[in-house]
Amino acid sequence: MLNGAEPVLLGKIVGVHGLKGQLKVACFSGEYDTVLALATVILEGSDKRRETFEVAGATIHRNRLLLTLKSFTDINQVQHLVGRLLYARRDQFPSLPEGEYYWCDLTGLQVVTGEGEVLGQLVEIIATGSNDVYVVRNEQREYLIPALDDVVVGIDLEAGIMTVSPPDGLFDL
Incomplete structure (x- = not known):
């Protein structure tokens, strides 16, 4: 069982969307609700280095999750994030109904x-x-x-x- 501070792998940044710096996320579980509720995300590059980013917003568009990070407003600012793994701290996950588990x-x-x-x-x-x-x-x-x-x-x-x-x-x- 995880403690709240351990990062949990949720998906991968698979591309960009539009010109305003939104990121396309492939969620590994197929569920978007967890990512939609996050205040911060952790992105891990191929070098295994992790960086934490504040989330400005998240939405679903054509069966794909779109993630907007604070401080990024342009496609050129986020292009380098494509391919990174997306993690989040377990203590940010929304509560589930009785009998349901992450x-x-x-x-x-x-x-x-x-x-x-x-x-x-x-x-x-x-x-x-x-x-x-x-x-x-x-x-x-x-x-x-x-x-x-x-x-x-x-x-x-x-x-x-x-x-x-x-x-x-x-x-x-």
């Missing part, structure tokens, strides 16, 4: 069955058309667990544990 909060949880069998650690989340799929690994095996209410029966972020109740046959080889 991927960054779930990744790293220990996954156990209701009977107490440790399956491994949640290492990746795959977005599909209908529901997410949790990739859980241990030293011997990888499990693909659908993120469904009747399969994922408990999440305890404080304890770092996700409890699952896999239907019969889900883990058969």
